[in-house]
Amino acid sequence: xxxxxxxxxxxxxxxxxxxxxxxxxxxxxxxxxxxxxxxxxxxxxxxxxxxxxxxxxxxxxxxxxxxxxxxxxxxxxxxxxxxxxxxxxxxxxxxxxxxxxxxxxxxxxxxxxxxxxxxxxxxxxxxxxxxxxxxxxxxxxxxxxxxxxxxxxxxxxxxxxxxxxxxxxxxxxxxxxxxx
Numbered sequence: 001x002x003x004x005x006x007x008x009x010x011x012x013x014x015x016x017x018x019x020x021x022x023x024x025x026x027x028x029x030x031x032x033x034x035x036x037x038x039x040x041x042x043x044x045x046x047x048x049x050x051x052x053x054x055x056x057x058x059x060x061x062x063x064x065x066x067x068x069x070x071x072x073x074x075x076x077x078x079x080x081x082x083x084x085x086x087x088x089x090x091x092x093x094x095x096x097x098x099x100x101x102x103x104x105x106x107x108x109x110x111x112x113x114x115x116x117x118x119x120x121x122x123x124x125x126x127x128x129x130x131x132x133x134x135x136x137x138x139x140x141x142x143x144x145x146x147x148x149x150x151x152x153x154x155x156x157x158x159x160x161x162x163x164x165x166x167x168x169x170x171x172x173x174x175x176x177x178x179x180x
Contacts, residue, residue, distance in 0.1 A: 009110040009165070030067075035163050043100050043101070043103045043126060044100070044101045045102055045169060046104075046105060047102050047167040048112075048166070048167040049167070050088075050089060050103075050104035052143070052166050053166040053167060053169075054089055056140070056143045057062075057091050057100070057102075057163070059139045059142070060139055061093070061130075062092060062094075062100070063092055063094065065090050065092050065099075066090040067089045067090075069085065069087060069088070070082065070086055070088055071086075072084070079082055081098060081108060083108070084107060084140050085106045085107045086103045086105045087104045088104075089101070089102045096138065101164070115164065118148070118166065125170035126164065126169065126170070126172070127171075127172035128173055128174070129174050130173050132175065133151060133160070133161065135172070136175075137163075137172050140163055140165070140171075140172055143165075145165050145166070145171070146164075148161075148162045148163060149161075149162075154176070156177060157176065157177060158174045158176055159175045160172060160175070
């Protein structure tokens with residue numbers, strides 16, 4: 001999480017490695033190499049309009065846990081962009097197990113690209129389990145977001161769909177069958 005490299009992280013944005021109960025696996029020996037402990041902190045997404053994107057994700061059930069505007073030498077070094085300045089927001093799932101960090105670049109301006117397609121190499125999509133896919137799709141529709149093609153059933157396990165969210169983000173929604 002970029003702001004956590006700051007000596008004084010803002011209120012609500014926890015420095016990496018703090019405030020989350022960690023389960024540390026026993027250190028393995030592979031020859032002479034030791035495995036290090038590693039934890040996924042969040043997924044970062046650059047967006048066109050941070051307020052609209054926050055509204056979309058909070059309507060789906062995520063919670064904002066921190067907001068800030070970042071800039072300075074530490075941010076230039078960490079991000080690799082000189083003079084960068086960005087509004088950020090960290091959102092978490094209600095169970096606290098997943099986080100996304102949204103960035104709206106103020107400088108340099110964000111570079112618009114074609115929306116990612118599901119079969120392109122690189123960062124692909126963000127996926128959420130929901131207990132009612134129809135209700136989640138109604139929420140998404142209020143934000144102008146619709147399935148790319150429709151809702152599919154995967155075996156007898158899930159109903160799922162991909163939709164295009166704010167700033168072209170591909171969002172997968174999946175409902176385990178028998179949960180709604």
